[in-house]
Amino acid sequence: MPKWKDFYNGVHSRLDMEAVKLMRELKANFEQERNYLPKETGLSLIESTRENDNRGISAKCRDAKVEDLWSLxxxxxxxxxxxxxxxxxLDRFLAMMKVQPKHLACISISCLHIAAKAVEEECNVSSTNELIRISQCKFTVSDLTRMEKIVSEKLNFQIQAITALTFLHLYHRITLSDTSDRKETLNLDKLEAQLKACICRIAFSKAKPSVLALSLxxxxxEAMQAADMLETAHHVQRHLKIxxxxxxxWRGLVAKCMSDYSSPECSKPDNKKLVWIVSRRTAQGLHTSHYSVPDLPTIPEDCWDESESEDSCEDMSSGEESLSSSLGSDAEGPYFPLHFRCQSNKYPQTS
Structure with a gap:
């Protein structure tokens, strides 16, 4: 009998008290998750935008940039x-702002930098110079700093968000505490990888984080055929009234995503290495300590008409090629190996 049932039958063991603590944390996050959801109307507008429409971000354009963020x-x-x-x-910002494709690189990189500063140890956060250089984007440190300020202000400085990963970790802890005597346990790394594959598609941005995580x-x-774990999952579902x-x-969409992702035709961001193929002359140029880019126009702060219920997007950068599409091009040799951060001053010679 699952320990959750033991608790509700009045058995007050140490494990039961831990279960209560986890369920309270789960409920609190469930009640707050709606505050961190992108506006569905904005997401639908992105989905309806044609791929070559320079006036707005298309779903394919958004998904490509998210894959770039995964690679970075x-x-x-x-x-x-x-x-x-x-x-x-990124999704919350794009769902409330009217953004042109040429601005997306600066916006996405600024979101990654904001997230890194909020999550990672300070010593592990890459500098803005390094971010711009590795992402091969065409904007300045000043541009990126200003965009970070804009994104933070538009999101009302609600940087720490409740996401599907929040629930995935809670569900994992709950399941482990309820089936602690099992030899076979859920692989959290595998679940996280599946979640990352899902959120590379804008369709999953419309899912409630709690539901998407429970679907995964x-x-x-069920793939493990673990009846006791499934009972715990059903208890969680009833507790949250899903x-x-x-x-x-959402389970159907997750299954379709996993099927597509496992196919050999799928280009997987997690299997890609950020390798740039450049000439010796270009490599020599990248040895310099300064990264020179042309000056960009001042950021306008004009708002859209209230009837459009959209904010304006600041003019930040020129259009860039996707990182994913730049991998594996034909040229003279590899650059920026994976150990770049550890040996930032030792660049390999091109052939």
Whole structure:
């Protein structure tokens, strides 16, 4: 019999008290999650925008930048929490702002930097100079600093967010505490990887974090054929009053995403290495201590008409190629190996 049932039957053991603490934490996060959801109307506008429309961000454009953030997260050794928070900040910002594609690089990198400063140890946070250089974007440190300020202000400085990762970790702890005598346990790293694959698609930005996390959890538990864990998951579902129809809907989308992601045709950000192929001349130029870029126009702060219920987006940068699309190009040799951060002053020679 699951320990959750023991508690509600009046058995007050140490494990039961820990269970109560976890359930209270779960309930508190559940009640607050709506405060960190992107505006659904804004997300729908992005989904309806045509790919080559320079007046707005399309779903494909957004998804490509999120994959870039995943690659950068891996490159700099940031945690899954940093990546998930960066995507949350980006989606919330894009859902309330009218953004042109040429601005997206600066916005996405600023969200990653904000998230890293909120999550990572200070000594592990890359400098703005390094972020710009590694991402090969065409804006200045000043541009990035100003954009970070804009993003933070537009989000009312609500940087620490409740995300699907928050619930995934809570569900994992609850399941472990309820099935502590099992030899086979849930693989949290695998669940996190599945979550990252999902949030690379804008469709999952519309899911409630608690539901998306439970969809991932129950799907993995069923694959393990663990009846006791499934009972615990169902108890959590009832405790949060998540409707069966809602869970079934998102589980179907998660299953489709995992199926697509496992196919050989899928280009996986987590399997990519941030490697730039450049000529010897370009490599020599990148040895310099300063990264020169042209000056950009001053950021306007004009708002859209109230009838549009959208804020304005500041003019920050020129359009850039996707990091993902830049990988594996034909040229003379690799640059920026994975150990770049440890040996930042030792660049390999190109062939």
């Amino acid at each position: 997260t891996s490159f700099f050794g940031y945690s899954t929490k940093t990546f998930v928070l960066a995507v949350n900040l 959890l129950t799907q993995e538990i 409707a069966d129809t809602e869970l079934i809907h």
